[in-house]
Amino acid sequence: MATTAKGEAVTGAPMTDVSAQASSEQLLEQILSSLEDDKAEDVVSINLQGKSEMADFMVIASGRSSRQVASISDKLAERLKERFGLVCKTEGKDQGDWVLIDAGDIIVHVFRPEVREFYQLEKMWMSPGEAVVAKV
Secondary structure, three states: OOEOOOOOEOOOOOOOOHHHHOOHHHHHHHHHHHHHHOOOEEEEEEEOOOOOOOOOEEEEEEOOOHHHHHHHHHHHHHHHHHHHOOOOEEEOOOOOOEEEEEOOOEEEEEEOHHHHHHHOHHHHHOOOOOOOOEEO
C-alpha cells in the first residue's frame, strides 16, 4: 500500500488522467465554483505554469471552522469525481486544520484562517507585485 510522506496510508483508486477529460482551466473553473458554493472564504488561485512542474495551478481557500474545512474538501472531491471521474488524493481531513486536495493539474489547500496565516503559502508562491489570478 502506498504511503504519504508522513507514513499515512493512501487509499482510493488511482487518479485518472485529467488531461484526457478536461483542461486545467475547466478543472480550475469547477474547483472555484465548488469553493464558492460551499462558502469558502478568501479564495486565491495562483498560476504555477513555468514556476513548478508539480501542478499548473494552486488554489488556496479558508473555512471558518475545522468542520467547514472538512466539508468543503469532501464536497470538492465528490464534485470532481462526478464531473470528471477524477479520484483526488486528500491529506489532513481528519484534523480539519489544513486539507490538501491533489486534483492532478491543480493542488487545492483549504485552511482554517489561523493556520493559513501561519503558513502564508500565497507569499511563498506569488512573485512580488503578482496579481491574483482568480479571487472568489
